[in-house]
Every structure is written in structure tokens, then in C-alpha cells.
Amino acid sequence: MKNYRLAKISSVRIAAIALFVCIGVTGLFYPKAVSGTNGMETAEMSPTPRPRANRSKRPARYSQFQHDVKAHRMECGSCHKFPSANWQKVRTGSDAFPDITDYPRHESCLNCHKQQFFKGTPPKVCSICHTNPSPRDSSRHPFPNPREIFDQSPKGKKAESDFVVGFPHDKHIEIVSSHNKAAVRFELAAFSRSSERRLAEESCSVCHQTYKPQGDSKDEYLTAPPPKLGDAFWLKKGTFKTAPVGHTTCFTCHSAESGILPAPENCAACHQLKPAQPKADFDDKTAAAMKIDDKRMMDSWRRRDSSGKFQHEFVAHVDSSCSTCHNVLTINTADPLTKKVSISACAVCHATATSDDGGVLNFETDLRKANATFQCVKCHITFGKLPIPESHSAAIAAAGK
Numbered sequence: 069m070k071n072y073r074l075a076k077i078s079s080v081r082i083a084a085i086a087l088f089v090c091i092g093v094t095g096l097f098y099p100k101a102v103s104g105t106n107g108m109e110t111a112e113m114s115p116t117p118r119p120r121a122n123r124s125k126r127p128a129r130y131s132q133f134q135h136d137v138k139a140h141r142m143e144c145g146s147c148h149k150f151p152s153a154n155w156q157k158v159r160t161g162s163d164a165f166p167d168i169t170d171y172p173r174h175e176s177c178l179n180c181h182k183q184q185f186f187k188g189t190p191p192k193v194c195s196i197c198h199t200n201p202s203p204r205d206s207s208r209h210p211f212p213n214p215r216e217i218f219d220q221s222p223k224g225k226k227a228e229s230d231f232v233v234g235f236p237h238d239k240h241i242e243i244v245s246s247h248n249k250a251a252v253r254f255e256l257a258a259f260s261r262s263s264e265r266r267l268a269e270e271s272c273s274v275c276h277q278t279y280k281p282q283g284d285s286k287d288e289y290l291t292a293p294p295p296k297l298g299d300a301f302w303l304k305k306g307t308f309k310t311a312p313v314g315h316t317t318c319f320t321c322h323s324a325e326s327g328i329l330p331a332p333e334n335c336a337a338c339h340q341l342k343p344a345q346p347k348a349d350f351d352d353k354t355a356a357a358m359k360i361d362d363k364r365m366m367d368s369w370r371r372r373d374s375s376g377k378f379q380h381e382f383v384a385h386v387d388s389s390c391s392t393c394h395n396v397l398t399i400n401t402a403d404p405l406t407k408k409v410s411i412s413a414c415a416v417c418h419a420t421a422t423s424d425d426g427g428v429l430n431f432e433t434d435l436r437k438a439n440a441t442f443q444c445v446k447c448h449i450t451f452g453k454l455p456i457p458e459s460h461s462a463a464i465a466a467a468g469k
């Protein structure tokens with residue numbers, strides 16, 4: 069019972085506290101992070117957004133809107149007026165909540181783009197928002213939010229966000245828990261150690277579930293593999309974990325009613341321009357051959373920069389607690405480098421003193437040393453062709469001690 073404390077949430081109104089009371093279980097599950105050098109530091113959001121890439125001196129492309137154009141970096145609210153007029157039409161009944169669910173209106177652009185709005189028949193710039201632009205047709209593509217609708221549209225299938233989301237896990241994990249799927253709430257209670265762990269992981273599942281799990285199905289592959297697959301790789305169900313794709317969970321707490329800051333109209337408190345992304349352990353051709361056309365899954369796969377093949381639901385992995393491989397206190401979700409899963413998390417089971425002891429990392433390392441063209445395929449899709457990184461040799465050395 070020693071680590072219990074009430075988390076400090078000074079900015080929260082009394083009413084909200086009555087609903088959401090916090091428990092301090094984090095210290096029990098992430099002891100390393102808590103006692104080590106200040107993990108909070110790294111989890112802090114960087115104050116100034118880093119541009120994704122330098123826009124080269126190419127002619128302007130008026131068919132595609134880009135947030136990182138210098139002149140576009142103004143108050144988000146100068147274009148996105150919260151809430152959109154159609155928020156009760158896009159989601160209905162009890163699913164509806166005030167949100168940005170439509171494009172900015174003409175007046176957001178006209179001050180600077182009169183020329184583009186009147187050039188061409190139809191002008192190129194209209195197609196950013198309209199499906200069939202003309203002076204009499206106002207039909208529009210679905211807005212990128214909610215993604216559930218947008219992803220199904222021709223525009224949504226190809227879209228790539230200009231942003232990443234900075235979600236400070238350290239400020240939430242101890243307070244978010246879920247006891248029924250529809251509601252997110254804080255609870256104050258005494259728990260035994262084992263149920264504490266379950267509770268902490270339950271809090272993760274409010275926002276992260278196994279995506280397309282295999283469950284009880286006999287079919288382990290996502291799509292039909294070729295008949296003679298053998299040991300070759302084919303994507304399995306339950307490989308990925310989901311993450312929120314919209315505001316539904318966040319805005320249950322961050323709403324005008326609760327007063328919990330940041331307020332929903334403060335877009336920039338959560339969204340930051342996407343920094344340069346590291347090389348991923350991913351290959352378009354492999355995914356195309358498997359006919360994976362799920363936007364959500366492809367977005368996750370393209371971001372895998374540790375192990376493109378790691379499967380969360382795999383029998384030998386599924387019982388490990390998330391903190392075995394992810395330290396949410398040092399993750400800054402807006403900075404890809406802080407999200408990397410270290411090989412030392414795998415080494416516990418996959419590295420041994422020698423190859424004879426069964427470690428697949430040793431096995432592949434030995435094969436590579438014997439044959440410089442050997443490709444490591446156990447965990448990797450493309451990285452396995454590259455030179456063996458220092459981290460891998462260090463993990464083997466550590467396993468031998």
C-alpha cells in the first residue's frame with residue numbers, strides 16, 4: 069500500500085474531481101522509470117513544431133493543402149472554427165459531441181488566395197475540399213475527422229497527415245481506467261498487487277486494443293497466403309495494437325463541460341507538425357502482395373521502426389505486461405525516437421549465451437558472420453539486410469554474462 073497517493077490535478081474543477089479521482093499505481097509498474105533519471109523530461113512536448121521536411125523550391129501545388137507552408141502556420145482557429153456546423157449530423161444521437169468535422173470555409177482562404185479561387189475551370193484549389201467543384205455544387209469530400217468515414221473515401225485512402233499527436237502518458241496513465249467500454253473514469257480504490265497490474269494494463273486498453281485479433285479463429289493469417297508458404301512471412305492477425313484515431317476518448321474529459329485543459333478548441337496543445345520520420349522496417353511491395361488495404365493497419369505498419377514482424381497476440385508475447393517493452397514514462401508520442409522498442413526487451417527470451425542455447429538473435433548473428441549476404445528475417449522485413457547494429461551485439465554480450 070506504500071505507493072498510493074492522490075495525483076495532483078490542480079487545474080481540474082471540483083465537479084470533475086468528484087467524477088474522476090486518481091490512483092497512483094504508476095510507480096509500482098514502472099519502477100525503473102520512476103527511480104531513474106527524470107523520465108518526465110523526455111516525455112515533455114517540444115515547444116516549437118519542427119517542420120516535416122524542407123519544401124523544395126518547386127512551384128506551388130494548389131490541389132493539395134499543406135500546413136507547413138510558412139503563411140499557413142497561424143492560429144489553428146483562424147481556419148478551424150470549433151465546433152463545425154455539422155457535428156450533430158456526422159455523428160448522431162448519444163455518439164455526437166462538439167467536434168471539428170468539416171472543412172474550413174472560403175473566408176479562411178480568400179484573403180490570400182483570391183487569385184487561386186478564380187483561376188481555371190474549375191480552379192484547382194477547390195478540389196482540396198470539393199468532390200465536383202462548380203459555382204453551383206457544394207458537395208465535399210468527407211473531412212479527415214472522423215477517420216472512420218474519411219478512410220473509406222477515395223481521398224482518405226491516400227491521405228497522409230501533416231501532424232503527430234503529443235499525448236503525455238505520464239499525466240494520464242494513473243488516472244485513466246475503464247470499467248465499462250462506453251465510459252472512461254477515474255476511480256479511487258484499494259487493490260491487491262496482481263489486480264493493480266491488471267488495472268494498469270486495463271487503462272492501456274481504453275486506448276490500445278489488439279487490432280483484428282485471431283481470438284478463437286483457426287485462421288492465423290489476415291489474408292489468404294499462397295499454398296506453398298512454408299516458413300515464409302505472411303502477416304498474422306493480432307500483430308498490431310490500435311491507437312486513438314480521433315477525439316472520442318480525449319474529448320470525454322477534455323470538453324467545455326468538464327473544464328479539463330487543454331480545451332477541445334486548443335488544437336495545437338495536442339497536434340504538432342510531423343517531424344522527419346525515421347526509416348521503417350516496412351516494405352510496400354510485401355504489403356501489396358498480401359493485399360492489405362486497411363488504412364489503419366498500413367499507417368501502423370509504415371511506422372514500425374523496431375520490428376516490422378512483431379506480433380502482440382502471439383502466444384509467447386501476449387502475457388507479458390506492456391511495460392516489458394514500452395516505458396510510457398519516457399515516450400513522447402510526437403517524437404519517434406522515444407517510441408523505439410529496444411532489443412534488450414526481446415533479448416530476455418531471444419538472446420542466449422551461445423546459439424546452441426536457442427537464442428534466435430545468436431543464431432542469425434552467427435549466420436550473418438558466416439555469410440555476409442545472409443538476411444535476418446525472424447523479426448525484420450527490411451532491416452535484416454543492413455549491418456548488425458551495435459545494440460544487437462551488446463544484447464548478445466549481456467546474455468552471455
Ligand code: HEC
Nearest residue numbers: 127128129130131132133134137139147172176177180196
Ligand atoms: C495568410 C495568407 C494565407 C491564407 C489565409 C491561406 N493561404 Fe494558402 N498559401 C499562402 C502562401 C503565401 C502560400 C505559398 C504560395 C507559394 O508557394 O507560391 C500558400 C500556398 C498554398 C497552397 C500550395 C501549397 C503547396 O504545397 O504548394 C495551397 C493548396 C493553399 N495555399 C491553400 C490554401 C487554402 C485552402 C486556404 C484556406 C483554408 C489557405 N491556403 C489559406 C497564404 C495563405
Ligand code: HEC
Nearest residue numbers: 133140142143144147172176212228229230231335336339
Ligand atoms: C490556413 C488555414 C488552416 C490553418 C491555419 C490550420 N488548418 Fe488544419 N486544415 C486546413 C484545411 C484546408 C484542411 C483540410 C486539408 C485536406 O484535407 O487536404 C485541414 C486539415 C487538418 C487536419 C486533418 C489533416 C491532417 O493533416 O491530419 C488536422 C489534424 C488539422 N487540420 C489540424 C490543424 C492544427 C492542429 C492547426 C494549428 C496548428 C491547423 N490545422 C491550422 C486548414 C488550416
Ligand code: HEC
Nearest residue numbers: 171172173174185191193194196197201202203204205206
Ligand atoms: C478549404 C475548403 C474549401 C475550398 C478550397 C473551397 N470550398 Fe467551397 N465550400 C467549403 C465549405 C466548408 C462550404 C460550406 C460553407 C457553409 O456551409 O456555410 C463551401 C461551400 C461552397 C458552395 C455553396 C455555396 C456557398 O458559397 O456557401 C459552393 C458553390 C462552393 N463551395 C464552391 C467552391 C468552389 C468553386 C471552390 C473553388 C474556387 C471552392 N468552393 C473552394 C469549403 C471549401
Ligand code: HEC
Nearest residue numbers: 233235241244268271272274275311312390394396401407
Ligand atoms: C487516453 C488514451 C491512452 C491511454 C490510456 C494510453 N495511451 Fe498509449 N497512446 C495514446 C495516444 C493518443 C498515442 C499516440 C498515437 C499516435 O501517435 O497516433 C499513444 C501511443 C502509444 C505508444 C506508441 C505507439 C507507436 O506508435 O509506436 C505506445 C507504445 C503506447 N501508447 C503504450 C501505452 C501503454 C503501455 C499504455 C498503458 C500503460 C497506454 N499507452 C495508455 C493514447 C493512450
Ligand code: HEC
Nearest residue numbers: 272276308309368371372373374375378388389390393409
Ligand atoms: C514483448 C514486447 C512487447 C509487449 C509485451 C508489448 N508490445 Fe507493443 N510493441 C512492441 C513492438 C516491438 C512494437 C513495434 C514497434 C515499432 O517497430 O515501431 C510495438 C508496437 C506497439 C504499438 C504501436 C502500434 C503497432 O502495433 O505497431 C502500440 C500502440 C503498442 N505496441 C501498445 C502495446 C500495449 C498497450 C501493450 C500491452 C497490452 C503492448 N504494446 C505490449 C512490443 C511489445
Ligand code: HEC
Nearest residue numbers: 077080235236239244252312317318321328329330337338
Ligand atoms: C479520463 C480523463 C482524460 C482523458 C480520457 C484524456 N485526458 Fe488529457 N488530461 C486529463 C487531465 C485531468 C489532465 C491534466 C493533468 C495535469 O495537469 O496533470 C490532462 C492533460 C492533458 C494534456 C496537457 C498536459 C500538460 O502538459 O499540461 C494533454 C496534451 C492531454 N491531456 C491530451 C489528451 C489526449 C490527446 C487524450 C486522448 C488520447 C486525452 N488527453 C485524454 C484527463 C484526461
Ligand code: HEC
Nearest residue numbers: 148168212213229233312313314318322332333334335338
Ligand atoms: C485533447 C487533445 C486534442 C485536441 C485539443 C484536438 N485534437 Fe485532434 N486529435 C487528437 C488525437 C489523439 C487524434 C487521433 C490521433 C492522431 O490523429 O494521430 C486526433 C485526430 C484529429 C483528426 C483526424 C485526422 C488526423 O489526421 O489525425 C483531425 C482532423 C483533428 N484531430 C483536428 C483537430 C482540430 C482542428 C482541433 C482543434 C479544433 C483538434 N483536433 C483538437 C487530439 C486532439
Ligand code: HEC
Nearest residue numbers: 374409410411414418429432433444447451454456457459
Ligand atoms: C528478436 C528480434 C530481433 C532479431 C532476431 C534481430 N533484430 Fe534487429 N532489431 C530488433 C529491434 C527490437 C530493433 C529496434 C531497437 C534496437 O535497435 O535496439 C532492431 C533494430 C535493427 C536495425 C535498425 C537499427 C537502427 O539504429 O535503427 C537494424 C539495421 C537491425 N535491427 C538489423 C538486424 C540484423 C542484421 C539482424 C540479424 C543479425 C537482426 N536485426 C536481428 C529486433 C531484432
Ligand code: HEC
Nearest residue numbers: 375377378379382384388393409413414416417428446447
Ligand atoms: C517472454 C519471452 C519473449 C519476449 C520478451 C519476446 N519474445 Fe518473441 N517469441 C517468444 C517465444 C517463446 C517465441 C516462439 C519461439 C520462436 O519462434 O522463437 C517467440 C516468437 C517470436 C517471433 C515469431 C512469431 C511467429 O509468428 O512465428 C517473432 C517475430 C518474435 N518472437 C519477435 C519478438 C520481438 C521483436 C521481441 C521484442 C520486442 C520479442 N519477440 C520478445 C518469446 C518472447
